[in-house]
Amino acid sequence: MGKPQLDQVDRLLLGTLSTDADVSNKTLAARLGLAESTCAYRVRALREAGIITGTRAQLDLALLGYPLQAIIMVRLGSHTMTNVNQLYDALVSAPGVIQAFHVAGADDFYLHVAVENAEALRDFVLQHVTSHRVVRQTETHLVFEVRGGAGVLAT
Structure with missing residues (x-):
């Protein structure tokens, strides 16, 4: 499998999601000036291509007792x-x-x-x-x- 071809929209989506993985599709689409359906389709395609591999919660380890x-x-x-x-x-x-x-x-x-x-x-x-x-x-x-x-x- 070769290197995936990403356009500027894909890169903007990935950049935004990498700093705010919890953003809703509606908010993500509005931030990037995309239709919600286009945004949802693009994110799904990035997941299916294996570029987005998951999302993680950032935990405050000290508050959990692991300072x-x-x-x-x-x-x-x-x-x-x-x-x-x-x-x-x-x-x-x-x-x-x-x-x-x-x-x-x-x-x-x-x-x-x-x-x-x-x-x-x-x-x-x-x-x-x-x-x-x-x-x-x-x-x-x-x-x-x-x-x-x-x-x-x-x-």
């Missing part, structure tokens, strides 16, 4: 496909993982996690990361603040 966020860098001792895939599956299913990145470079994985406090962070690393025999080393960095970026369709 401490960290990035955990993980290095493996063995890089077989089986080891990498098994660990990746285990990491993404661990409670508290917001995102897991399989990366190139000195480290093999970056985990973005949210936990209740410093003790819970320590326990997370011990129970869900270093408990895997393939993990050789970890390094944990506290996150002071998280800001979303402009995204790829920023104008």
